[in-house]
Amino acid sequence: MSTSLKISVSGVRGVVGESLTPSLVAYFAASFGEYVGAGRVLVARDTRPTGTMFENAVISGLLSVGCQPHILGVVPTPTLQMAVVKLRANGGIIISASHNPEEWNALKFVNSSGIFLNDNEADELLDIYNQPYTNYVAESEYRNVHIAENPFGIHKDKIFSQIDSELIRKSKFKVAIDCCNGAGAPYAKTFLEELGCEVTAIFTDIDKGFERTPEPAAKNLGALSKLVREGKFDIGFAQDPDADRLVLLSSKGEALGEQLTLVLAISHVLEKTKKHGNVVVNLATTKAVEDIVKTSGSEISYSKIGEINVTSEMMVKKAIVGGEGGSGGVIWPAVHPCRDSFTGMALILEMMASRNESIDAIVKSMPKYSTVNSKVSCSGSRASQKVIRELREKYAGQKPNTSDGIRIDWEDRWVLVRPSNTEPVIRITAEAKTEKTAEDLAAKFKDEIEKIIS
């Protein structure tokens, strides 16, 4: 029997009413409460119509094991992560299926350091979840529910302590933002206004559900693109429903793609801090980042895909900046080791202000690559492992990275071949200096993989 329920390192995700039900969510929350040892646990949600239902289920689960839930309400994912540290909570639960469509919802779990559970921690949590016995507490050990006041204040203060807000304010940028009716919506406009921007915000109604496809890909940003194109804006920003991802639009209204957010943010942090250090990005990140990092004299390393894998590696390497290219996820540990669209916006605005250049001019100065995605049908891990093994042998000379699928690099191009976690396919990502070379590279590998499988 197939099910839409996905229980994995990144949490528990499912289709509402079909696989994700209040009783499952309450039980998972109780397991998490037991895992973190009761005490204070923060609860946040995005703006999905099913958010309150699952928030209720999560609170009941936490209460039943003696936790004191602190309800943050609708806040960005990074806000909860920072609040866990600030409020000395034992952990946090975020109710959000990120960029997935509305019929989905999910729980994501944060540890007491304000970062997502890593593989080992997730295994421990699942071990508690899988056992038939839960340590529910008696009536006399029940704690009350606490409503947190102004949790976004914690987030905003953290960012403002790390950027030159005065410098940005002087530039009086004219900014357009698309909040996707998501968790960033209640805060984005005032946040940018406090940075001296004149702001036009669209999709800011948190009670309406998503009025555009939630993934901040160029094809879903038509309304923002039109707004920027027709008005006189210095830049456009687009968030996803839980406000951890950020996509930029040029002053002409052109969506610049997820990868470019990271290229600019990393370039600026390296310039701003004037330090050599480590930079960690995931395997699906553009080579433009590597070019910039190497030019600045810093070191780059690649991590497995998934936010927690990037942040874990960043902490090991004491990285000064990093992120996920493919998702527009900027991670700047000076603020907090998590993806954050608000940190991303502040960095980009500071970059424009300190260089005194338009976004278009800045983009032009960056190394340029084209990325092409493709896929090959393939069910079963045996076949996909065979593909990776044979590619590793064939391209041994290129010293491929096999930590998550296989990434093969050449001087000016690379290809990533990786079995999907959600569909029975092998995904191919190819990047090169021109669209044509990238397409050729993707087609060549598609051919090779099909030959290996057949």
Place this chain on the structure above:
Amino acid sequence: MQSLRLGSAGMRGEIGSALTPTLVINFASAFGTYVEGGKVVIGRDSRSSSPMLHIAVTSALQSCGCKIIDAGLCSAPFLQFLVTHLKADGGLLIGAGHHPAEWNAIVPIGENGAYLNNRRMQELLDVYHNGHFRNCVWNKIGKLEPLPEKAYDKYLDKICGLIDTNLISARKFKVIADFCGGSGSCLAKGFAERLGIELIPLNDTPTGILPHDPEPRPRSSFQVKSFMSHLKADIGFVFNSDMSRTAITTDTGETLSEEYTFPLVASHILLKSKEPCIVVTNWCTTRTLDDVVAKCNGKVEKTKVGQAPIIDDMIELDAKLAGDGSGSVALKDSVPAFDSYLTMGIILESMAVRNARSSELAASIPRYHIIKRKVNCHSSHAYTLLRNLKSQFPGAKLTEHDGFRFDWHDGWVHLRSAMTEPIIRMIVEWRTKEEAEEKALQVRSLLERLVG
């Protein structure tokens, strides 16, 4: 130890060991499925675990696509009133009334405001055991609606419309009321104003911490009793935490058995009523009631123990009133619920009409000596065990409608397995204390020998 019970009063269980969020969600989902995603009123008492149950129930009803009206912290009769007043398809009452502090419960309410009767409760339990619930897709999730502003006033209007408030008001009664840290106190001010009484509340902060035994009875009336003479109060009331049971303390400081609350109410209502009426009670209520009703040419109809069967019979038999020996009272013309505010209003009206002090009221009814005891026993054993006991009292008249009642000419014994706890409840009533105690000792030792 049995710590979860599914039965006539819904789902009850001990917190921590039995009543978990998952079970609560499943039970509420069964209810949401049973009412086909209709409008449901929910409310809770002040126990520490009630917010957990409340929020779990909310989540489950949302998943069933129900329209939810949340009364928050509220008394049981008020919630039952709301179900009919707001024309809802049902209600879920969270709170364990008189049950021990470690327990909690969810009680389903039908669209008529009454507890579900046996047949309907079984239909609901069938849905629960079947396990196929109405889990809606994302855009069909149920929404919450706020409680209409004037709801509290409408409820008090309804109760006060049944009693002569002017007459009560003229007497300027001084009343002490012990709310047992429950949810009833929030209506105290409005009720006292309408009745023109000076109401001195005790234990009126809904902390969830029970200040004494939650069953209203003489031993839980000690706090009220201690204030009676100092404050020169006319009468004292002790309520359980959900305002369904009431015990009375007189102006002289006598803590009346909760058994006398219903006979005092019945005697007043029957005297007030011009024609003979039917009174519904259960098989283990004091003979005082039979005497009082017989004196007024009324008729007593007896049924099984519990709010559900008593109220159901009151409706079916078109009885004027119903109640039992635990201090519970309902009127046909009011909400189909055991209601402490209503009880208090009728007793005060009785004092006003007769121009009598509460001690005089208490002296006006015949008294028996009643003894209530619990014997620990698992219910699966209890049924057989009680059946074996039948032959032990050859001289008595046996009634088997709910447990076993043995009647002699001067007293009676009632034995039944409790629906909500793994115990056998024993009630013994005789004319004198000595006779009652002797019989109680005899039956109890017999029972304990059989339990082993």
